[in-house]
Amino acid sequence: MLSAWSAGVAAGTALVTTPGFTDTERWCCNVEVLWEDPDNTNDRGMRWAEVYFPPDRQITEGENDVMVDLSGEIYGAVTAITAFTAGTES
Numbered sequence: 001m002l003s004a005w006s007a008g009v010a011a012g013t014a015l016v017t018t019p020g021f022t023d024t025e026r027w028c029c030n031v032e033v034l035w036e037d038p039d040n041t042n043d044r045g046m047r048w049a050e051v052y053f054p055p056d057r058q059i060t061e062g063e064n065d066v067m068v069d070l071s072g073e074i075y076g077a078v079t080a081i082t083a084f085t086a087g088t089e090s
Contacts, residue, residue, distance in 0.1 A: 028050040028052045029053075031047070031051050031070070031072070032045060034081065046079070047077075047080075049074075050075040051072040051073065053071075
């Protein structure tokens with residue numbers, strides 16, 4: 001999957017689609033990461049839609065750092081991006 005992405009898959013192309021999340025007692029969020037090209041001409045990233053983070057995953061704050069455990073379950077599409085998504089989705 002990542003080899004196809006790095007070989008020039010167009011932004012917005014779904015690399016993987018998974019079954020939808022159906023538990024009405026839990027919430028999912030979308031996760032995006034973007035790696036910037038030094039001259040900002042070829043930024044690339046990934047978007048994971050509908051990610052569920054179990055309650056035991058936490059953000060831990062130290063005196064000089066923040067530790068984030070991003071182990072989650074993906075229920076939506078995984079897509080390549082070239083910029084962050086604007087706004088929020090519901």
